[in-house]
Amino acid sequence: MTEKYAFFRGCFVPVRLPQIEAVAQKVFSDMGVSLVSLDDFTCCPEPVGVGINDKMMWLSLAARNLAVAEENGLDIITVCNGCTYTLRHACNALNSNTQLLNKVNETISDTGHEYKGKVKVSHFLEVLKNEIGIKKVKDAVEYPLSELTIATHTGCHLLSPREVMKFDDPFDPTILDDLVAVLGATPADYDMKTMCCGWTLMTYGTREGAYRLLGDKLGNMKLAQADCLTVVCPQCFYQFDMGQWIASRKSITRYNLPVLFYLQLLGLAMGYTLEEIGYDSHKIKNPAFESKIRMR
Amino acid sequence: MPVSIQYQEKDKLLQKHPKIEICLKCNTCALVCPVTRYEVGFSPTNTYVGNVFSAPEPEKNPNIWLCVSCHKCEEICPYEVKPPKVIEALKEEAFEKGYAPEAIREEINQVLTAGYAFPIFQSLSFINRERTRRGLKALGERKVGEIKKIAEKTGLESKMVRVRSR
Numbered sequence: 208m209t210e211k212y213a214f215f216r217g218c219f220v221p222v223r224l225p226q227i228e229a230v231a232q233k234v235f236s237d238m239g240v241s242l243v244s245l246d247d248f249t250c251c252p253e254p255v256g257v258g259i260n261d262k263m264m265w266l267s268l269a270a271r272n273l274a275v276a277e278e279n280g281l282d283i284i285t286v287c288n289g290c291t292y293t294l295r296h297a298c299n300a301l302n303s304n305t306q307l308l309n310k311v312n313e314t315i316s317d318t319g320h321e322y323k324g325k326v327k328v329s330h331f332l333e334v335l336k337n338e339i340g341i342k343k344v345k346d347a348v349e350y351p352l353s354e355l356t357i358a359t360h361t362g363c364h365l366l367s368p369r370e371v372m373k374f375d376d377p378f379d380p381t382i383l384d385d386l387v388a389v390l391g392a393t394p395a396d397y398d399m400k401t402m403c404c405g406w407t408l409m410t411y412g413t414r415e416g417a418y419r420l421l422g423d424k425l426g427n428m429k430l431a432q433a434d435c436l437t438v439v440c441p442q443c444f445y446q447f448d449m450g451q452w453i454a455s456r457k458s459i460t461r462y463n464l465p466v467l468f469y470l471q472l473l474g475l476a477m478g479y480t481l482e483e484i485g486y487d488s489h490k491i492k493n494p495a496f497e498s499k500i501r502m503r
Numbered sequence: 504m505p506v507s508i509q510y511q512e513k514d515k516l517l518q519k520h521p522k523i524e525i526c527l528k529c530n531t532c533a534l535v536c537p538v539t540r541y542e543v544g545f546s547p548t549n550t551y552v553g554n555v556f557s558a559p560e561p562e563k564n565p566n567i568w569l570c571v572s573c574h575k576c577e578e579i580c581p582y583e584v585k586p587p588k589v590i591e592a593l594k595e596e597a598f599e600k601g602y603a604p605e606a607i608r609e610e611i612n613q614v615l616t617a618g619y620a621f622p623i624f625q626s627l628s629f630i631n632r633e634r635t636r637r638g639l640k641a642l643g644e645r646k647v648g649e650i651k652k653i654a655e656k657t658g659l660e661s662k663m664v665r666v667r668s669r
């Protein structure tokens with residue numbers, strides 16, 4: 208088991224969702240894994256805006272980030288699907304292609320960094336499942352969440368394209384469900400499970416479209432008796448929290464379905480309080496959910 | 504499937520993505536596309552086959568920017584056609600020619616000037632107050648100088664100036 212990782216926090220978590228950064232540090236440290244935040248990291252960079260429009264810039268900036276971890280002798284752990292997508296694409300392209308690696312290194316040479324092609328990038332779910340192991344996660348559970356039915360949303364960019372991401376089945380993902388079941392909770396079997404959260408529609412499409420999507424998805428979770436939902440990506444989190452809050456004020460039914468980052472749920476099962484996992488920062492709060500947590 | 508004879512870049516596109524010609528327009532991709540379901544004017548089939556390949560300047564079609572690159576269409580396509588690859592190639596061309604929407608240009612500008620994917624510096628003190636409350640170290644500036652050096656090398660820096668002056 209790797210005991211120390213370079214913690215690639217990305218942009219969204221440290222800026223808008225610091226409670227998730229704090230809970231990640233705490234949970235992994237309690238599991239015997241230390242996460243080292245390196246100040247030299249920049250934006251991964253974001254795949255849909257930067258990545259598509261300038262491939263060379265995308266690869267080069269990503270390579271610089273990989274080099275920063277490599278210089279510190281560490282592999283990378285991420286808490287965001289987008290960061291994982293970018294960095295894994297870069298690893299895939301660079302770790303096996305010397306010609307491209309040389310070209311990219313030439314591009315970043317003025318920064319004083321050089322990437323040698325040795326870094327491995329893991330999303331924290333992969334670390335929990337493959338490195339720490341489901342058994343050890345189960346052993347860490349002191350207060351099973353047996354009262355809860357939880358809808359899981361793995362998100363798009365951790366699953367696809369599957370030949371690059373190599374994580375789970377894009378149309379029938381089960382890993383997050385397994386990790387929810389290990390906490391003692393029941394994963395909700397709901398329709399539209401692999402539908403996007405709608406975050407990028409907010410930026411590149413229309414808000415109305417994104418809100419309708421959100422309403423349909425939350426409605427299906429509610430039909431499956433979910434008490435809350437869980438995500439593994441900060442953009443999905445923001446969409447289901449802030450997005451749900453705004454949408455329920457004007458265009459969709461009030462579902463009041465709290466969203467928890469998977470590490471927050473794990474924290475609750477390990478015995479942290481709602482305050483300790485940063486629930487006070489959430490926009491969507493539900494007393495019925497809170498009382499089930501206090502009963503655990 | 505008809506490919507526009509007027510579209511100048513089509514040979515380049517076809518050479519790079521030969522599977523384009525295999526598309527049967529079976530519409531399986533549209534069934535799993537979140538954008539098709541919730542927005543007007545986009546489906547991988549229509550935007551990519553109908554609209555894109557029968558138009559003389561498909562890169563000008565504003566609907567290509569609705570694609571969220573979730574890759575669901577390419578995962579489900581029975582013929583491995585990979586629509587996002589082509590839509591992304593068109594976006595790259597559109598960006599180069601200055602047709603990208605402002606949101607995209609601004610985002611790239613943010614990454615180049617702040618090292619973050621969205622604007623934060625107007626509210627840094629608020630963010631750091633939140634972080635301190637959670638026991639986290641305050642955020643500082645990112646290595647923007649190094650990003651600038653890379654952008655100069657890749658040509659993105661000058662591309663941004665060109666795009667903005669249009």
